[in-house]
Amino acid sequence: MTENTAGCFLRPAEASDEELLLTWANDKDTRKNSFHTRPIQPEEHHRWFAGILSDKSEHVWIMTVDDRPAGMVRLSEDGNSSGHIFRISYSIAKPFRGKGLGTCIIRLMEEKAKREFGGEGGQLYAEVKKDNIASRKIFESLGYAEGTEKAKDCMIYRKNIEDIR
Numbered sequence: 001m002t003e004n005t006a007g008c009f010l011r012p013a014e015a016s017d018e019e020l021l022l023t024w025a026n027d028k029d030t031r032k033n034s035f036h037t038r039p040i041q042p043e044e045h046h047r048w049f050a051g052i053l054s055d056k057s058e059h060v061w062i063m064t065v066d067d068r069p070a071g072m073v074r075l076s077e078d079g080n081s082s083g084h085i086f087r088i089s090y091s092i093a094k095p096f097r098g099k100g101l102g103t104c105i106i107r108l109m110e111e112k113a114k115r116e117f118g119g120e121g122g123q124l125y126a127e128v129k130k131d132n133i134a135s136r137k138i139f140e141s142l143g144y145a146e147g148t149e150k151a152k153d154c155m156i157y158r159k160n161i162e163d164i165r
Contacts, residue, residue, distance in 0.1 A: 007065060007066060008063055008064070008065050008070070008101065008104045008105070008108060009063065009064045009065075009108075010061040010062070010063055010064075010073070010105075010108045010109065010112065011061060011062055011064065012060070012061055012062075013052075013053065013060035013061060013062050013072065014053075015049075015053060017062055017069075017072075018045070018046065018049045020062075020069055021045070021049065021072060022040060022042060022045045022049075024071075024072065024091055024093055025040050025045065025091070026039050026040055027091075027093075027094055029094070029097075030091050033129055033132045033135070035127070035129070035154070052074070057076065057077035058074065058075070058076055058077070059074065059075040059076075059077075059086075059112075060072060060073070060074045061073050061074075061108075061109065061112070063092075063101070063104070063105045063108065065096065065101065069093065070092065070093050070095075070096040070101055071090065071091055071092040071093055071096060071101060071102075071105050072090065072091055073088065073089070073090040073105050073106070073108070073109045074088070074089045074090070075087070075088060075109065075113065075124070076089065084117040084121065084122030084123070084161065085122060085123045085124075085125070086113065086117075086122070086123070086124050086125070087125055087126070087127065088106070088109065088124055088125065088126040089126075090102070090105050090106065090109070092105065102134060102135065102138045103138050103141065103142065106138060106139070106142055107142065110124070110142070110159075110161075110164045111164070113161050113164065114161055114164045117161055118161045118162060118164070121160070121161065121162060122160070122161040122162075123158055123159065123160050123161060124144075124158070124159050124160075124161060125156055125157060125158045125159075126139055126144070126156070126157045127150060127154050127155075127156055128147065128154065128155050128156075128157060129153055129154060129155075130152075130153050130154065130155055131153070136155060136157075139157035139159075140157070142159070143159060143163065144157035144158060144159045145157060145158045145159065
């Protein structure tokens, strides 16, 4: 596990996390900030989650705070690129929002990425809806390159793994 001073930990996602992640994914605010806003059906989620757990290019962790699940973060390796380029996805469970845990989960993920992929170069990036101000502020505060517009409603933030401190 990884820890920071706030007592947050990351642990690998397990099969037993499937229902929890579906609940978090279907939260109203999570759907609003997602690019695919429709609710996720249990069968669809089950297929996706089983695939994620067995895919070596996907890395999913659960953040815990005081031994309680508080959020998830995922790195998806971009198969179209040479080197390690990962797309970041994350969410914080509703009872834990507004407490600075978005920054915490990204920092913890960065530590893991640097340890596991840092010697090989690489880059992290996040696609964030323009109106998701909280996520935009998190990436900007953590030194991600100022967002570039991907589409009219999306910004992309980038950071080289070697620049993680």
